[in-house]
Amino acid sequence: MEQRDSEAAPPTLGVGMVGYAFMGAAHSQGWRNVSRVFDVPVKPELAAIAGRDPSAVRAAADRHGWAAAVTDWRDLIARDDVQLVDVCTPGDSHAEIAIAALEAGKHVLCEKPLANSVAEARAMVDAAERAKARGQVAMVGFNYRRVPAVAYARQLIAGGSLGALRHLRFTYLQDWLVDPAFPLTWRLRKESAGSGALGDLGAHIVDLAQFLAGEHLAGVSALTETFVKERPVASGGGEQSTGRVTVDDAALFNGRLPSGALASFEATRMAAGRKNSLRFEINGERGSIAFDLERLNELSFHDDTEPATSAGFKRILVTEADHPYLEAWWPPGHALGYEHTFTHQARDLLHAIADGTEPAPSFADGLQVQRVLAAVEESAQNNASYVPVPTGTG
Structure with missing residues (x-):
């Protein structure tokens, strides 16, 4: 464990979280453990959790250690014991909740993707910029940046171990939608999720590519497909009907970086046998690195400057x-x-709050990922035509 320079207890920060399902549980673990592991400058307190179902949100509060449970996120934002709002809801509510929290004077952590559209993400960046002038911070939760092997890969690339980058290959494969009898959940409806595998999985690998390369994608050429177009919907009477899937099952796209490096991406929830397979390989003029999330404590590195007999x-x-x-x-x-990536995420955000610095990835970083996702959708709608990706906060 890290040792404190002083025995004085750090100040506290009340955290309020909106949402209590998969991501809510993961974020809860990060907030609960971070001050027990790291010497953080601010100690988080799990003040309140919000969810629409009274019994379910109370059960989640008891299970994960939240002091209070409320059924309206507006009540959570209004609480005096909440100084940071953690948004773990479906994408269609990210903008409304995050902007309201920032305008109420709270710091914000928002799960990825930042929003369901570029317009929403841009409004969130504007709100974050206004809040920054008041001393607030806003971060988007791309937790895979916090895998130690991924962070170390970034250090190797930034330090010149690979030289100029030439190829970046990223895949994120899952199989939980292979069965056509899987029900039509919110993740399969565009109005709730924004997109399918593209936003759910593709957002992660786009962020990782830009994070590792240290530059933004300049343009993309893409294909998407929905393989199962109708899925079961349970009715109130127990009878089943079907509803239309309005998002992609898989996305495949190529991209170009301003430096001239080429990138390829594949995101799918229809890869039988792949549970959570995020992999990348990056080739440069002096060497290569490779990573597999299913072996997340390992990084493969090739130094091409070594003699061929031992390289x-x-x-x-x-x-x-x-x-x-x-x-x-x-x-x-x-x-x-x-x-552990969520504990690391909480650590980095707490340091940014204490230091008054912009956390990474910022809302502006989330906006840039959203622009890539929008360009992928536009390209796929136009027979894989090349679509430039704008950059900057304007």
Whole structure:
């Protein structure tokens, strides 16, 4: 564990979270554990959680350690004991909740993708910029940046170990929609989710590509497909009908970076046998790196400047105290998991709040990902034509 320079207890920060399902549980673990692991400058207190179902949100509060449960997110934002609002709801409510929280003087963490459209994301950036002048911060939750091996890969690339980048290959494959009998949930409706595999999985790999490369995608050429176009919908009387799936099942697209490097992306929830397979390989003029989320404590690195007789990919076990985030955890060789990324996310956000600096990824970073997703949809609607991606906050 990190040691404090002073025995004085750090100030507290009341956290209020909207949403209590999968992401709510993951974020709760991060908030609950961060001050027990890291020497954070501000200690989070789990003040309140919001959800529409009274019994379900109360059960979630009891399970995850939240002091209070409310059924209206507006009541949560109005609470004096909440200084930070964590938005873990479906994408169609991100903009409304996040903007209201910022205007109420709260810091904000919002799950990815930032919004369901570029217009919503742009409005969120505008609100974040106004809030920044008042000392508030706003961050979007791309948790895979916080995998120690991914953060270390960024250090290697930024330090020049790969030289100029040439190829970036990213895939994110899942299989939970392979069965056509899987019901028509909110994630399969455009009005709620914004898009399908593209926003759910593609947003992660777009963010990782831009984070690792240190530059934004300049343009894309894309194909998308919905393989199962109708899915069961349960009616109130127990009878079943079907409803139309209005998002993509899979997205496949190529991109170009301003430096000239080429990138490819594949996101699907229809890859039988793949539960949560996020992989990337990046090739540069001096070497390559490769990563697989299913082996998230490892990074593969090839140094092409070594003699051919001994060169090749080597396995780096990213568990040393000098690796990103590992100074506070276990001895070398003791692996971390998916849930630890949310503890790291909370740590970074708390430091940004205490330091008065803009957290990364910022809402502006989330907007840039949203612009790529919109360009992918536009390209797919126009027979994979190349669509430029605008940059900047204007």
